[in-house]
Amino acid sequence: MAVCARLCGVGPSRGCRRRQQRRGPAETAAADSEPDTDPEEERIEAGAAALAGVGGGPCTAPSSPPPRCSLLELPPELLVEIFASLPGTDLPSLAQVCTKFRRILHTDTIWRRRCREVLHRYRHILGLWQPDIGPYGGLLNVVVDGLFIIGWMYLPPHDPHVDDPMRFKPLFRVHLMERKSATVECMYGHRGPHNGHIQIVKKDEFSTKCNQTDHHRMSGGRQEEFRTWLREEWGRTLEDIFHEHMQELILMKFIYTSQYDNCLTYRRIYLPPSHPDDLIKPGLFKGTYGSHGLEIVMLSFHGRRARGTKITGDPNIPAGQQTVEVDLRHRIHLPDVETLGNFNELSRIVLEVREQLRQEQQQQEGGHEAGELQPGPAQPRGELLARGPDGASAGDGAAAVAQQPAPSGEGQPFVLPVGVSSRNEDYPRACRMCFYGTGLIAGHGFTSPERTPGVFILFDEDRFGFIWLELKSFSLYSRVQATFRNADAPSPQAFDEMLKNIQSLTS
Structure with missing residues (x-):
C-alpha cells in the first residue's frame, strides 16, 4: 500500500482495490498479515487529502472542503486598515487585482497614513497653496492621485471665457512606492518627469526645486519656449497679442520661468468658511x-x-x-x-x-x-x-x-x-x-x-x-x-x- 500510495500520489485508489480483488487467496492472506500503514504512508495520505480539498482529480478521495473567506467579503473600512499597513511596493500589484481594490486604494485615509509613515515630513502638503511668483501668485492643489501625490497648478480659462472650466497641469509628483523613502519628480517642461526636491519649511509652507532644469529647455531656445507658453497659457499666438501687452507678457514669462528653474515657495491657503446667512x-x-x-x-x-x-x-x-x-x-x-x-x-x-x-x-x-441719520428734504x-x-x-x-x-x-x-x-x-x-x-x-x-x-x-x-x-x-x-x-x-x-x-x- 505504501508503494502504491507513492506511485499514485493520493493514497489507495480504485486501481489498487482492483488489483487486490484479482489476488488469489494466498496472496490476500499474505497481504492481510502485513501492517495496514506505516508513518510514511500516513504522511503521504494526509498530504493527498489536502490536495484533494484544493483541486481534486481522478484519484481524489471524497472529503468536505473547509470554508473559505475571501478578502472581497471584508468590509471596506477593514480593507482600508489592511492596505494601509502594507509596503508601498505591494500596492501597485494590489490595485490590479480588481476594481474594488483599486477604488479602495484611492481612499484618502490610506494615503494620509502613507504620508505619515512613508513620507515623514511630507505629511502636510495635501491641500491648497499659493505659489510665491512675484505679483502673479497662483493656485496649487496637492492631492492623492492613484499611487502618487501630485501638485496640480490650476489656471483660469482663456480670456474672456469666464464660464469655461479651469485648466490645470502637473508641476510635481511624489512616488509612494517605498516603505522608508519617497521619490520627488519635477513635471514642469516638455521632456517628461525628472529629478526634483521638496523641502518642508514649516507646517504651512514648503518649497520645490528642480534638479535638472535642462529638461525645461526647448531645442528652439527661449523664443520657442515663449511661443509655446503663449499658446498654452493664453490660447493665442505671439502675433495676435503683440500690440496689446507685449512688454508685460515678456516680464511675466521670464519671472515665471526663472522661479521654476530655481526654487519656488508655496504658502497654504484655506477656502472661506460658509454660513447660512x-x-x-x-x-x-x-x-x-x-x-x-x-x-x-x-x-x-x-x-x-x-x-x-x-x-x-x-x-x-x-x-x-x-x-x-x-x-x-x-x-x-x-x-x-x-x-x-x-x-x-x-x-x-x-x-x-x-x-x-x-x-x-x-x-x-x-x-x-450711524442709525441716527434721518432723511430730510x-x-x-x-x-x-x-x-x-x-x-x-x-x-x-x-x-x-x-x-x-x-x-x-x-x-x-x-x-x-x-x-x-x-x-x-x-x-x-x-x-x-x-x-x-x-x-x-x-x-x-x-x-x-x-x-x-x-x-x-x-x-x-x-x-x-x-x-x-x-x-x-x-x-x-x-x-x-x-x-x-x-x-x-x-x-x-x-x-x-x-x-x-x-x-x-x-x-
Whole structure:
C-alpha cells in the first residue's frame, strides 16, 4: 500500500482495490498479515487529502472542503486598515487585482497614513497653496492621485471665457512606492518627469526645486519656449497679442520661468468658511481684469462686508490684495434699463451713497450711531436708494440682506451703461440685487494704491460682477466648480489669519 500510495500520489485508489480483488487467496492472506500503514504512508495520505480539498482529480478521495473567506467579503473600512499597513511596493500589484481594490486604494485615509509613515515630513502638503511668483501668485492643489501625490497648478480659462472650466497641469509628483523613502519628480517642461526636491519649511509652507532644469529647455531656445507658453497659457499666438501687452507678457514669462528653474515657495491657503446667512456660497471665482486677462479671486463674507481677495494677480494689483469690498448694509436700487444705460446717472447714484457713508463715518467719529441719520428734504437721493424704497434701513449685515425679498422671476433687467468697457459681452441680462462697494486700483508695481467707488452686482448663485466707476470698466466673475479636498480652514480665526498673511506679503 505504501508503494502504491507513492506511485499514485493520493493514497489507495480504485486501481489498487482492483488489483487486490484479482489476488488469489494466498496472496490476500499474505497481504492481510502485513501492517495496514506505516508513518510514511500516513504522511503521504494526509498530504493527498489536502490536495484533494484544493483541486481534486481522478484519484481524489471524497472529503468536505473547509470554508473559505475571501478578502472581497471584508468590509471596506477593514480593507482600508489592511492596505494601509502594507509596503508601498505591494500596492501597485494590489490595485490590479480588481476594481474594488483599486477604488479602495484611492481612499484618502490610506494615503494620509502613507504620508505619515512613508513620507515623514511630507505629511502636510495635501491641500491648497499659493505659489510665491512675484505679483502673479497662483493656485496649487496637492492631492492623492492613484499611487502618487501630485501638485496640480490650476489656471483660469482663456480670456474672456469666464464660464469655461479651469485648466490645470502637473508641476510635481511624489512616488509612494517605498516603505522608508519617497521619490520627488519635477513635471514642469516638455521632456517628461525628472529629478526634483521638496523641502518642508514649516507646517504651512514648503518649497520645490528642480534638479535638472535642462529638461525645461526647448531645442528652439527661449523664443520657442515663449511661443509655446503663449499658446498654452493664453490660447493665442505671439502675433495676435503683440500690440496689446507685449512688454508685460515678456516680464511675466521670464519671472515665471526663472522661479521654476530655481526654487519656488508655496504658502497654504484655506477656502472661506460658509454660513447660512451668507448672500451666496463663498469660494473661488474667475474674473475678468481688462488687459490682464482672467484672474482667480476668493469671495468671503465678514459680517456686514464681503471681500474679494486675489489668488492670482498682475503687476498693478498683486496676488493677496483685496480687490473688491462690498458694503452689505447699503443696497443700491438701480433705475430702469433705459436710465441705467446712462453712465452719468449710475455714477450719480453711487457717489450719493459714498457721500452718505462719509457722513455716517463722521457721525461715528463724533460719538453718534450711524442709525441716527434721518432723511430730510435736503438729503441726497442716494441715501433713500440705499435704505430702500420704503425708507427702511438695509440692515446690519448679510443676514438682514437675506431677509429682504428678492425680485420675482429672474430679477431686475440689467444692462451695462454706455461707455463701460467689458472683456466679456456675454454677461447676464438680469440681476438679483446690487450693493455699494469699492475696488482697489494702482499703478504699475502697485504704486499709489487707492480704493474707488463701484457697484457690486449679484446675478445668481455662481456669478457676480463689479463696475469700476473711475475705470469705466466691468469685471464678470464666475464660480470655480472644481472640488478641493483638505482645504477647509480649521476655524474662522485661522482663515482670517491666512488672509492677513497673504496680504502682508505684497503690501
